Amino acid sequence: SALPPPRTRIFKIIVIGDSGVGKTCLTYRFCAGKFPEKTEATIGVDFRERLVEIDGEKIKIQLWDTAGQERFRKSMVQHYYRNVHAVVFVYDVTNAVSFRSLPAWIEECKQHALGSEVPRILVGNKCDLQDSIQVGTDMAQQFADAHSMPLFETSAKNPNSQGDGSCHNSDHVEAIL
Ligand code: GDP
Ligand code: MG
Numbered sequence: 001s002a003l004p005p006p007r008t009r010i011f012k013i014i015v016i017g018d019s020g021v022g023k024t025c026l027t028y029r030f031c032a033g034k035f036p037e038k039t040e041a042t043i044g045v046d047f048r049e050r051l052v053e054i055d056g057e058k059i060k061i062q063l064w065d066t067a068g069q070e071r072f073r074k075s076m077v078q079h080y081y082r083n084v085h086a087v088v089f090v091y092d093v094t095n096a097v098s099f100r101s102l103p104a105w106i107e108e109c110k111q112h113a114l115g116s117e118v119p120r121i122l123v124g125n126k127c128d129l130q131d132s133i134q135v136g137t138d139m140a141q142q143f144a145d146a147h148s149m150p151l152f153e154t155s156a157k158n159p160n161s162q163g164d165g166s167c168h169n170s171d172h173v174e175a176i177l
Contacts, residue, residue, distance in 0.1 A: 009057070012083055014064040016105050017090035018098040022125040025156035026090065027063040035157045081112035086119045091140075093124045093153060094132040099140070106147060120149045128155040 015023045024046070028036045031048035046065045051058055064080060087109055091098040102122075109120070122144045124135060137153060144151035 006057075008051070008060050010060045010062050011085045012062050012064065013086045013088060014066070014080060014084050015088045015090060016066065016109065018092070018095075018101045018105075021090045021092040021095070021098045022156045023065050023090050026088075026123070026125060026154075027065045029156045030061075030063060077108070077112060081109070084118055086121070088121055088123055089149070090123045090125055091135065092126050093135045093140075094126050094129050096134040099124075099135045099143075102143065120147075122147070122149045122151045124151065124153040126155055126157070127153045128158040 024039045027048045031050045049062050124140050141151050
């Protein structure tokens with residue numbers, strides 16, 4: 001008789017950062033393979049999934065995307081951080097405010113998700129917009145080092161943008177997620 005298929009392990013990864021940095025576009029791109037035609041502001045929590053194969057094992061990557069709005073966060077936040085395997089902090093390289101918000105997001109995460117035992121990465125999104133950079137790579141790298149996180153600069157829209165829209169660390173969103 002046939003053995004039951006092995007259970008697919010699920011990796012829960014939460015994506016955090018200010019509203020507008022591209023969390024929905026990044027998760028959509030990773031799961032649907034393309035930049036969304038149009039996105040609506042996320043309400044509450046959305047999650048998207050993609051099956052990947054790692055060392056011959058099929059693994060379900062579950063990306064949790066949130067709304068930044070306070071009124072949703074208050075009720076959702078506990079649920080959101082439960083049993084998290086990894087955290088992705090996102091800022092927008094064309095928006096210094098979104099970079100300055102990172103310490104607050106990191107603090108929230110520390111309080112809810114078992115301190116720093118959970119793997120965390122830092123993602124600077126929208127690096128296709130090279131003419132509007134407000135957060136330089138050096139500054140971001142210093143911040144990432146200070147918080148012991150790897151930094152990836154990328155673009156949900158045009159992850160292969162070269163010709164000096166070149167995305168420094170990672171030229172594909174899939175490499176980060
Ligand atoms: P969220 O609030 O963090 O979920 O941000 P969204 O994913 O809704 O994106 C906010 C806006 O930024 C939308 O207008 C997107 O089209 C745009 N956007 C997201 N990612 C990128 C990117 O990599 N490059 C560019 N140029 N625009 C982006
Ligand atoms: Mg969103």
